[in-house]
Amino acid sequence: MTAQTQTVTPSSRILGSRSLLLPGLFVCLLLLIGCLLWSITLGAADIDSTVVYESLFHYDTTNFDHLIIQTVRLPRVLSGMIVGASLAVSGAIMQGLTRNPLADSGILGINSGAAFAVVLAVFLLGTPSLSTYAVFGFIGAAVAAVIVYTLGSMGRGGATPLKLTLAGVILSAFLSSFTTAILIGDQETLDKIRFWTAGSLAGREMPLLLQTAPYMIAGIVGALLISRQLTTISLGEDIAKGLGQSTGWVKGIAALLVVLLSGGAVALAGPIGFVGLVIPHVVRFIVGVDYRWILPYSAVLGAILITVADVGARVVIRPQELPVGVMMAFVGAPFFIWLARWKVKR
């Protein structure tokens, strides 16, 4: 069996005419900004939207509400947005690269690598702070991705989709087994880590955001720069080669971008699933198969999904909160099922 299976090609895209694509993206951006403002107003104490506006543009350090917005809520919302954008973009890249609709950045072993490194760090060092999680998470993600890519590109033909996919699944399972062994054996570690492993934005503040955001921004910009090549390679290795593309280079760079994007995201917010898997499918239903449009739409819609899910996560059991990773499925799944039923004809 080959992995040259179905990437989902919708029989008709929602934005049928090319001239609608750019305005559509603008509408989505406006929606994102709206979500951002809405999200800032909600929380343990609701803050009026005019106060939000003032705090953003006429920041007054003596005003308590302004202080909350600038130090707690704004960093959190921005973290969510950048994480959502990064995961969606890297998911889109991985689905194109492996030509598999079940792929996301987890396929490169990124989530399991990060989780293993973080759990090991907590187990050995016992110092749970968000910035240690971030450092170990990023290192674990990067090392796992390098191993997977090396394993997956052995031999003739380099990194074929099937080899890459299998290598990723194998390494993920291998690392997860050790992670679980630690968690089952050591109750204290399990207790400290269980909120992180669900993926959460709670308590993310400016310094951590500023540490991790550059990687993700670089990843998004890089992805947009090679979007044309990604379109070609998503048609299949043979076609890409036939069109004169140097596929080895594109695959290598794409994998590197995925590490920056998902590694940064997992460092900032923990292993968050769903968004990277689902948003690229949603976007393909809207814009078709051209990565020059898939990537920007994925970024914006991924950011919207996490922002909305995070609002839900904060308000649904106030004053406690749920991890955003959990909330996302509740927010996104019904819409996605409806979309899959409506748009997948075959």
Add this chain to the structure above:
Amino acid sequence: MAAEKQLRPSWITIRPRGLNFSYKLDRRVPLVALGIIAFTLVVLVVSINYGQYNMSVGDVVQTLLGLNRDHPDYRNFTLVVHTFRLPRIVLAFLVGMALAVSGTIMQGITRNALADPYLLGVSSGAGLAAVALIVWLKDVPAYVLPWAAFAGALITAVAIYALAWKGEGSSPIRLILVGIALEAVLASVTTIMLLFGQINDVQQAYVWLTGSVYGRNWEHVYAIGGWLLVFLPAAILMARQLNTLGLGDATAKGLGLRIEWQRGLLLIISVALAAAAVAVAGTIGFVGLVAPHVTRRLVGPSHEGLVPISALFGGALLVLADLIGRWVIAPSELPIGIVTAMIGAPYFMYLLYRSRNR
């Protein structure tokens, strides 16, 4: 030499006289099957031999075959072998068989290398039911757990199939997408329980979610054995339809296959096997995903050989994993679900390396 090699048939065809039926196997199948069976028997004896109570390998074999009834320690032997050690080993083998066959079918139907027995939500449905019982409704008696897991698995699978069904039928890609979404929802509910549950219960739930055969007895063996007795032969008989479905819906239809009907039957077989396995041993991962890939590298991609050989491979892998899990941190033990990936992954990496130029 080369020409001579080509003349040897690479297939074995079984065609019972008088029956309108034939079965075509890759030439490597019998040898690989014998190899795996021999390996499993060796591991079985070692595994029974290993434990607190010391007995010789000869005693183990004789007790298994019932040859030493007049031995002074026979009562002890048979207690240790038949009551304590054998059931969980047999169970491990059966669970491995069920998951491997289920995964092989799922990958065949969806033509997706990442498909596994849990594609139709069996693990998330069973997991939700089990975690709810372990973490939340603690006073429910223990024997309810397998049934609840089984029911959770089946209900989820039916729900995904129903949601993916449209007027013109089911489609593999719609099944995959709906599966992703519904599983994410169930997994989220499970995560919430794991987040807010008491840490002792959460740990216990983790063990169940990883998969374990600790403390299982003959009741569990009979439970899954019954399902295998029905659905394993069914899977082997339908292997040929899997080959045809693998060519794509349009081609399969063109070749005269009633695809909705056949695919539905195969899905039922796959889900039933996976649900039975999960009910008795928890959501053991890896084996269902990897056994088909390993087997494909051993006996080629044709499903007639793939289904039975992957069953044997899955069984052997779990029997070995069970032994290692009991041995590695004795007197305590690692759940079988963890060990499966620990030993299976390096072996598969080696296979991947060996066939890197293909």
